[in-house]
Amino acid sequence: MxxxxxxxxxxxxxxxxxxxxxxxxxxQHYRLTYRTAYAVTGSPEDAEDVVQTIFMRLLRRALPPxxxxxxxxxxxxxxxxxxxxxxxxxxxxxxxxxRARLETQLAAEDSESAEEIHRQLYxxxxxxDPDAAHILILRYAxxxxxxxxxxxxxxxxxxxxxxxxxxxARLRKLLGxxxxx
Numbered sequence: 815m816x817x818x819x820x821x822x823x824x825x826x827x828x829x830x831x832x833x834x835x836x837x838x839x840x841x842q843h844y845r846l847t848y849r850t851a852y853a854v855t856g857s858p859e860d861a862e863d864v865v866q867t868i869f870m871r872l873l874r875r876a877l878p879p880x881x882x883x884x885x886x887x888x889x890x891x892x893x894x895x896x897x898x899x900x901x902x903x904x905x906x907x908x909x910x911x912x913r914a915r916l917e918t919q920l921a922a923e924d925s926e927s928a929e930e931i932h933r934q935l936y937x938x939x940x941x942x943d944p945d946a947a948h949i950l951i952l953r954y955a956x957x958x959x960x961x962x963x964x965x966x967x968x969x970x971x972x973x974x975x976x977x978x979x980x981x982x983a984r985l986r987k988l989l990g991x992x993x994x995x
Contacts, residue, residue: 850889854955942984
C-alpha cells in the first residue's frame, strides 16, 4: 500500500488539520480506490497513478461535501471516472501512432491471449457511459449484489437489474458478440 505524506504545505494550523484529515481518509480508502482503479485499467501501475491523481486533486482544493457524506462512494466514483479518462487518453495516443506499425505489431501478437481479451474488455467498458461502467464494476469486480448496488447508488434494485442487463448487452455488442453467445 502506498502512503500519503505531505510535508509542511503551510504553517497555517487549519491547513495542517486538513492535511491530517486527508492522510486519515487516504489510509481508510486506499484499498477500495486502488482495487476499483485496477479493475477498470487492468494495470497495477495505472491503478496507482489513478489513486495518486485522486488524492493530489484533493490536496489542491477543499474537501468536497460528497466526500464527507459518503467517502467510500466518493472514492469509488472518482476511481472509476479517473480510470476511464486514463483509458480514453491512452486510446487517443495509440490512435495517433503510425497505423502500419500498429497493424504489424497487432498481427504478430496472439489475439487469443488472455491479456488481449482483457484489454478488449477494458476498452469496451471505457466506451460505456460512466453510470453503466460503475454498475458493472461494482457487480463483477467488487462482487456487490444488485441490492447492495441499489443501496449504494440510491436507486431501486429493479433499476439496477435493468441497467445491468442493458450494460451487458452493450458490452456484447462492443465486443462483437451476439447477445446469445
